[in-house]
Every structure is written in C-alpha cells, then in structure tokens.
Amino acid sequence: MKPGGDHGAFMSALFCAVTLLNALHAAHGGQGAEPVKPAQTGTAQVLVVYYSRTGNTEQMARGVAEGVKRVPGVAVTVKKISEVSKEDLQAADGIVLGCPTYFANIPGEMKTALDDWNWKLKVDFTDKVGGAFATAGGQVGGQEHVVVSLLLFMLHNRMIVAGPLYRNEKTGSVWAESGAAAITGPLDVGVGEAELDGARRLGERVATLTKKLRARVISE
Numbered sequence: 001m002k003p004g005g006d007h008g009a010f011m012s013a014l015f016c017a018v019t020l021l022n023a024l025h026a027a028h029g030g031q032g033a034e035p036v037k038p039a040q041t042g043t044a045q046v047l048v049v050y051y052s053r054t055g056n057t058e059q060m061a062r063g064v065a066e067g068v069k070r071v072p073g074v075a076v077t078v079k080k081i082s083e084v085s086k087e088d089l090q091a092a093d094g095i096v097l098g099c100p101t102y103f104a105n106i107p108g109e110m111k112t113a114l115d116d117w118n119w120k121l122k123v124d125f126t127d128k129v130g131g132a133f134a135t136a137g138g139q140v141g142g143q144e145h146v147v148v149s150l151l152l153f154m155l156h157n158r159m160i161v162a163g164p165l166y167r168n169e170k171t172g173s174v175w176a177e178s179g180a181a182a183i184t185g186p187l188d189v190g191v192g193e194a195e196l197d198g199a200r201r202l203g204e205r206v207a208t209l210t211k212k213l214r215a216r217v218i219s220e
C-alpha cells in the first residue's frame with residue numbers, strides 16, 4: 001500500500017474513534033449532552049410527590065397511587081417532597097403533586113422545593129403529564145387556588161396537565177375537574193371516602209394519559 005493510502009486509512013480510523021468517544025461522552029452526560037429522558041420502552045412511570053405535616057395530604061397521595069394502579073402497565077412511586085431526587089423526577093413520565101393549603105396558598109417548603117427543581121436541579125419536565133391535589137381545613141380555604149398554582153408550575157415547566165374525570169352513571173355524562181381536594185376540619189373532619197375517590201380518579205387519569213403519550217412516543 002502507498003504511504004498516502006496508509007495515511008488516509010489512519011485518518012479515517014482516527015475520525016471514527018473521535019466520533020465514537022464523543023458519542024460515549026454525550027451518552028454519559030458530558031458537556032452539551034441532551035437532558036436525561038425517561039426510557040422509551042417498558043413500563044410508564046408515575047411519581048406522586050407530596051408535602052404533609054399532619055398526614056392528611058399523605059392519605060390523599062396514597063389514594064392517587066391507588067388510582068394509578070388501576071391502569072395496567074403503569075408503575076407508581078410515592079415520595080415526600082424532601083425525598084425526591086433529580087433522577088426520580090427525570091425518570092418519571094407523569095408527576096402528581098399535592099400539598100396542604102397554608103393561608104390560601106402553597107406552603108413555603110413546597111414552593112421552595114418546586115423552585116429548586118427548575119432553578120437549581122435544572123430538571124427537564126417537557127411533555128411529562130401532570131396532575132395536582134390539595135387538602136385544606138376549611139370549605140373555601142384556598143384549596144382550589146393551591147391546585148391551580150401547582151398546575152401553573154407544571155404548565156410553566158412545559159408539562160401537559162390534566163384533572164380527574166367523573167362519570168354520572170344515571171345520565172352518562174362525564175365531568176372534568178381541576179384536581180382532587182379534601183376538607184380536613186374542623187367542619188368536615190379528616191379525609192373522607194368521596195375525597196379519596198377523587199384522588200383515585202386523579203391518579204387513574206394521569207396514568208391513562210401518561211401511558212397513551214408514552215405509547216405514541218415509542219411508536220414514532
């Protein structure tokens with residue numbers, strides 16, 4: 001083989017090696033790598049994240065998880081806001097957030113964590129499916145405002161949001177709700193069965209949409 005030919009073969013091999021190294025670097029999160037995306041195959045993942053000091057919101061979170069389990073092929077994980085990692089958030093295809101109402105608003109600890117998910121952890125929430133729930137002591141205590149605030153966080157982080165559906169068996173009509181909520185007292189004490197039903201329907205809806213969206217992404 002001519003000297004020039006050897007040189008050409010060497011340069012070609014070198015180019016291939018550099019290209020391969022760059023690809024490996026990107027795959028392991030090197031500079032300029034794409035944000036980690038949930039796996040494009042297998043089970044859809046829904047993450048339920050809540051803040052709760054006296055247990056009411058935690059009960060609703062368990063209800064949401066029961067609803068997710070109604071949908072075959074969707075796995076659910078329930079975590080306190082203080083326990084959630086960047087990896088948990090990025091691996092989730094759907095995220096359901098819940099917290100109590102404090103002074104008709106999101107508790108500061110919850111809000112700080114949400115800000116940090118974007119600001120400090122730089123989680124990419126694009127096209128994840130989201131839903132929200134809240135608890136409040138009063139009948140008009142600000143729980144709907146909390147639900148909407150949680151949904152706004154999701155919308156502003158490029159998520160697709162949904163609420164539970166309710167089917168009226170007598171008329172056949174289907175209603176949509178903004179999220180799930182429970183009044184916890186003193187007028188209506190604790191998390192009731194009808195409120196847990198709302199939490200379950202929320203989990204079921206988010207799981208159904210997560211599964212549909214994921215199936216579409218995989219088929220593309």
Ligand SMILES: Cc1cc2nc3c(=O)[nH]c(=O)nc-3n(C[C@H](O)[C@H](O)[C@H](O)COP(=O)(O)O)c2cc1C
Nearest residue numbers: 052053054055056057100101103104136137138141
């Ligand atoms: C600091 C603080 C502020 C609260 N503010 C409100 C409020 O504005 N409206 C309301 O209905 N309930 C309010 N509550 C009641 C809680 O929202 C309610 O007890 C809730 O279910 C507690 O949830 P947890 O058991 O998950 O901690 C407040 C409770 C606390 C501790």
